Amino acid sequence: MLDIVFLKDCEGALLEVKPEDMLDVAWMKLNKKAITYIKMVVSDEILVDLKGLTTAFDVWEKLRATYEITTPIN
Secondary structure, three states: OHHHHHHOOOHHHHOOOOOOOOOHHHHHHHHHHHHHHHHHHOOHHHHHHHOOOOOHHHHHHHHHHHHOOOOOOO
16 A cells, blocks of 8 residues: 555655645645545445544554554564
8 A cells, every 4th residue: 555655656645744845735635645545445444444534644544553563473
């Protein structure tokens, strides 16, 4: 999924704060694109958990916190 966001040049939207050199309108558009790409590849069951999240950062953090493996695999 991160690869898709990267290939679409939207990885900057995964930052918590807008870069100072980016206009607000460009930031909002980048966030919307990133959220759309992420939502296109997750299942309907996962989409329910993302409802109400308004930034790509929040969406990404929710997915990471929910699905990232935190225990070492031996």
